[in-house]
Amino acid sequence: MNDIPLIVTTDWLAEHLSDADLRIVDATVFMKFPKTGGAPTVESGKASYSKGHIPGAVYADLLGELTDSEAALPFTAPPRNAFIEKMTDLGIGDGMRTVIYDQNALVGEELAASQWASRLAWQLRYEGFGQVAILEGGLQKWQKEGRDLSTEQPSHPKAEFTGQRRTSMLATKEDVRQAIEDEQTILINSLSPDDFHSGHIPSSENVFFGSHASEDTKALATDEQLRAAFEQSGALAPDKKVITYCGGGIAATWTALLLNKLGQPNVAVYDGSMNEWISDPSCPVATNK
Known part of the structure; x- marks a missing residue:
């Protein structure tokens, strides 16, 4: 298995969509900035994922499942065991390469940054998963280039994971x-x-x-x-x-x-x-x- 770079292009992903050792993850969370100012609100991207996503992608719920629900602050890294359980349920683990994307979902702000994808990639590397990349430009770039979307929600065999926390x-x-x-x-x-x-x-x-x-x-x-x-x-x-x-x-x-x-x-x-x-x-x- 060749090492995956930290960031992959849409061309790279299109060429590797059918690789058996590749897992694709949609990590979208919508952060909405009020026009009148004030604190932004956040909501899950699961519904948007269901309407159309990169073929073969599964959805990882950073808002509902991959944060510590008992922490005083939002988006605190979850307990290690809970995080690993969710990732391996999605088929991510030893011997797998993972590409994560989001929808550049900052509603009300014209920014181009895949910070939700990078958040999940950071969590994976922090827990010891090594072969992790994010997709340059996320879903928006994929769609701008006229590439196909899918509404099928794949499932994968549960993976094993032996890495150590960094x-x-x-x-x-x-x-x-x-x-x-x-x-x-x-x-x-x-x-x-x-x-x-x-x-x-x-x-x-x-x-x-x-x-x-x-x-x-x-x-x-x-x-x-x-x-x-x-x-x-x-x-x-x-x-x-x-x-x-x-x-x-x-x-x-x-x-x-x-x-x-x-x-x-x-x-x-x-x-x-x-x-x-x-x-x-x-x-x-x-x-x-």
């Missing part, structure tokens, strides 16, 4: 506290410049997650363009550790994926992100850079 991929609130004063650790805030300036973790650098792909074609920026976006932050330095964060640990996984793609392996995601940080009065917040 604890270095997750950063805690205490890790972030220490990083503020640590010159060897770069904190990357993945939110928009406006959100960043309204409040961020001290010493953070801002690299907006929604600026790395074409709003029109959904194609990802070139590696040269991506390097230019991250260069000033210092996050690509080989001797640095990077912690990415956002509002709730979703967009931060997209940033982490791109850093991995550019050759920076030492990246952790602060799962609690600003949701957790601002809920603790002892955590400092900066409002200017």
Whole structure:
């Protein structure tokens, strides 16, 4: 079995749709931004998946099944056993390659970022699944190119899984506290410049997650363009550790994926992100850079 890259193109997926060792996953969650401002709302993408998805794809419910329902914060990584049980039920495990996509589902915001796909990919790698990729441009790019959709909902034999959790991929609130004063650790805030300036973790650098792909074609920026976006932050330095964060640990996984793609392996995601940080009065917040 050949290793799968971190990001695959629609051409690659079309050529490999019938591979017996390939699993395709729709991880769509809809996040809707009110026109009048305020907090976004989220809803499952299962109904949309049922109306049409990439042939062979199964649906993974990040909102209802792949988050810790007992956690105080939304989208907290679920218990390991529960996550593995769900993934292996979908046929994902040892000896399988997995491609994840979403619908770039930020309703009310014209962004091109597969952050829901990257969230599930991050969770899989965190728990030790190795052969995981996301689809460049997601379902929107697939459809723009006139490729077929299906309404069939496949099932696969239950897989086995023997991988180990990669604890270095997750950063805690205490890790972030220490990083503020640590010159060897770069904190990357993945939110928009406006959100960043309204409040961020001290010493953070801002690299907006929604600026790395074409709003029109959904194609990802070139590696040269991506390097230019991250260069000033210092996050690509080989001797640095990077912690990415956002509002709730979703967009931060997209940033982490791109850093991995550019050759920076030492990246952790602060799962609690600003949701957790601002809920603790002892955590400092900066409002200017």
